[in-house]
Structure formats: C-alpha cells, structure tokens
Amino acid sequence: MSIKRPEHAGGLLTIDLGAICANWRLLRDRLGAVECAAVVKADAYGLGAARVAPELAAAGCRHFFVAHLDEAIALRPHLPTTTALYVLHGSPPGVEREFVAHDLIPVLNSLSQLEAWAALARSKDTRLPAILQVDTGMSRLGLSPEELASVVEDRRRLEGIELRYVMSHLACAEQQDHSLNTQQMASFQGARRVLPKAKASFANSSGIFLGPDYHFDLARPGAALYGVAPIAGAPNPMKPVVRLQGKVIQMRAIEAGTGVGYGVTWRAPSPRRIATVAVGYADGLLRSLSNRATAWFGDTPLPLIGIVSMDTISLDVSDLPADKLQPNS
Numbered sequence: 001m002s003i004k005r006p007e008h009a010g011g012l013l014t015i016d017l018g019a020i021c022a023n024w025r026l027l028r029d030r031l032g033a034v035e036c037a038a039v040v041k042a043d044a045y046g047l048g049a050a051r052v053a054p055e056l057a058a059a060g061c062r063h064f065f066v067a068h069l070d071e072a073i074a075l076r077p078h079l080p081t082t083t084a085l086y087v088l089h090g091s092p093p094g095v096e097r098e099f100v101a102h103d104l105i106p107v108l109n110s111l112s113q114l115e116a117w118a119a120l121a122r123s124k125d126t127r128l129p130a131i132l133q134v135d136t137g138m139s140r141l142g143l144s145p146e147e148l149a150s151v152v153e154d155r156r157r158l159e160g161i162e163l164r165y166v167m168s169h170l171a172c173a174e175q176q177d178h179s180l181n182t183q184q185m186a187s188f189q190g191a192r193r194v195l196p197k198a199k200a201s202f203a204n205s206s207g208i209f210l211g212p213d214y215h216f217d218l219a220r221p222g223a224a225l226y227g228v229a230p231i232a233g234a235p236n237p238m239k240p241v242v243r244l245q246g247k248v249i250q251m252r253a254i255e256a257g258t259g260v261g262y263g264v265t266w267r268a269p270s271p272r273r274i275a276t277v278a279v280g281y282a283d284g285l286l287r288s289l290s291n292r293a294t295a296w297f298g299d300t301p302l303p304l305i306g307i308v309s310m311d312t313i314s315l316d317v318s319d320l321p322a323d324k325l326q327p328n329s
C-alpha cells in the first residue's frame with residue numbers, strides 16, 4: 001500500500017540490516033574455514049536485495065546467489081567487483097553472452113546449458129567460470145547421475161569451463177533425522193568421486209546445522225539470514241530481522257458470544273476487549289493467518305481473532321491493562 005505520509009500509514013515494516021549481517025556472521029562462524037555465501041534471490045526473500053547484498057558484502061560475504069539472469073543484472077552494480085554473483089537457473093538459451101558482459105556466473109543445470117556455455121568459451125578461446133549442479137534426490141534442477149557420467153566420459157564437454165564448484169541442493173535439511181539427507185549425501189559423494197578436483201557446495205541454511213560433513217567448500221544460506229529457524233522444532237538461533245508494527249484505529253469492549261470479522265469465524269468466549277489494527281492482506285498479511293497468528297505488545301501475546309480483512313485485523317487485547325492501548329497509538 002503506497003501511503004505518501006508515513007505517519008498516516010496503518011503499518012510500519014522495519015527491516016533490520018544489522019540483524020541480517022549478524023545472522024550471516026553466526027553462520028560464517030559455524031562454518032569455520034568454509035566459505036559462507038548469501039542467497040539473495042527473490043529480492044533477498046522480499047527484503048530488498050539492493051540494500052541487503054551490499055551490507056553483506058561489507059560484512060565480508062564474497063559469494064551471492066540469485067535465481068534469474070535479470071535479477072543478477074539488476075544487482076551486479078550494487079556489489080563490489082570482487083564478489084561472485086551466481087545465477088541458479090543458469091542461462092536461458094541464446095543469451096549466454098549477457099553473463100560475460102555483466103560478470104555473472106551461471107549454475108549449469110542441464111547438458112544443453114553446459115554445451116552452450118562451453119561453446120561460448122571455445123568461441124572466445126577462453127575459459128568461462130560456472131557451477132555445475134547435480135541432482136541428488138530432489139528431482140528439481142541439475143544433471144542426473146547418468147548425465148554426469150556421460151560428461152565425465154567425454155571430457156571434451158567440459159573443455160572451456162572453469163568449474164568453480166559442483167553443487168547440489170538438500171530437500172529436507174530442516175528435518176535433521178530425515179533419511180533423504182544421508183541419501184542425498186551419498187549421491188553427492190558419488191558426484192564428487194567422478195569430479196575429484198572440483199570444489200563442492202551442498203548446504204543451504206538448514207544444511208549448515210547438519211554438521212561439518214555437509215559443509216564442503218561453500219555453503220549457500222538464504223532463509224536463516226532473514227531470521228527463519230533452520231531446525232524444525234528446535235529453538236531458533238537466528239536474530240529476528242523483520243518487524244511489522246500496526247496502528248490501533250479502534251478499541252471496543254464486546255459481550256460474550258459477540259462475533260468478530262467476516263463470516264464471524266470467532267466469537268468471544270467471555271467479555272473481551274478487542275483492538276482493530278490498520279494492517280491487512282492488502283499490506284501482505286496473509287489471509288491464512290486468520291484466527292492463527294499472534295501479535296505482541298511487549299511480552300504480552302495478543303491473539304489475532306477472526307478473518308484478516310483487506311486493511312484491518314482484530315486482536316484480543318484483554319490480557320493488557322485497559323489503559324495500555326489507545327486508538328492511534
């Protein structure tokens with residue numbers, strides 16, 4: 001929602017760049033000598049890649065990942081030339097030259113991407129950097145074990161390619177005891193055996209917490225940088241990064257049995273005090289949070305009650321002293 005005067009806005013979203021850098025340092029320290037990249041695709045998970053990535057570069061991050069070529073072209077001018085910027089989806093067919101022009105490194109996910117990148121290198125009589133992705137069990141992107149074997153049998157296919165890393169992506173790393181983690185590891189080790197000289201990159205945020213065996217040479221955290229818990233069901237070691245504050249625009253006291261919001265999906269079990277707050281799904285607050293989310297006033301939890309409206313939510317504030325919240329506070 002575009003509001004010209006911030007003091008009139010119903011909500012204020014604060015993104016703590018310092019907390020993102022602190023999270024990156026926490027992961028880096030956990031990795032020891034292993035390099036810690038930053039995944040800043042999807043506009044740094046919605047938080048603004050042009051602001052986030054330079055802060056991380058200043059904190060010492062040297063490797064950045066986005067998904068699409070156009071994201072990378074937009075981000076490149078915001079990053080020092082000493083940093084590497086990788087494009088996870090690789091090159092769309094026919095535009096490989098743009099990678100060279102913008103100093104970008106593709107992740108090669110298929111034989112056709114590999115062939116096109118190698119052909120460009122040969123046409124320039126040079127070697128061009130790339131990451132080679134292998135699929136180890138997620139069935140999403142990357143060469144199958146058979147395709148990798150065919151590449152290794154015919155080494156000319158790699159001619160012209162400066163292989164920076166062989167990489168794969170974990171599907172279930174946040175569930176530490178998931179059997180796919182060890183299966184993917186075994187498959188990745190197989191890929192490493194046929195490319196023994198290549199450095200390797202395997203771990204996303206949660207993969208870092210699976211332990212040093214999963215770290216290899218370069219880890220690629222995204223979600224944990226932005227405060228998301230890396231281990232399912234365990235305390236979150238990451239700092240919160242995003243804070244949404246909402247303005248109370250009306251207070252009311254309701255009797256037991258009174259309904260709240262569209263569809264009156266919530267009814268007061270006893271006399272309650274409720275606050276109407278001026279943020280809603282038009283501001284990006286998901287409607288699926290209806291009757292499920294909790295807001296906080298200091299240490300006091302305030303349950304979100306009823307359906308999230310377009311530009312308001314209702315909170316049960318009965319646990320707060322009556323004079324704590326006033327409209328427009």
Ligand SMILES: Cc1ncc(COP(=O)(O)O)c(C=O)c1O
Binds near residue numbers: 039203222224
């Ligand atoms: C290939 C790849 N590597 C790393 C990441 C970062 O993963 P996470 O956000 O779980 O740390 C992603 C995110 O989707 C990804 O697709």
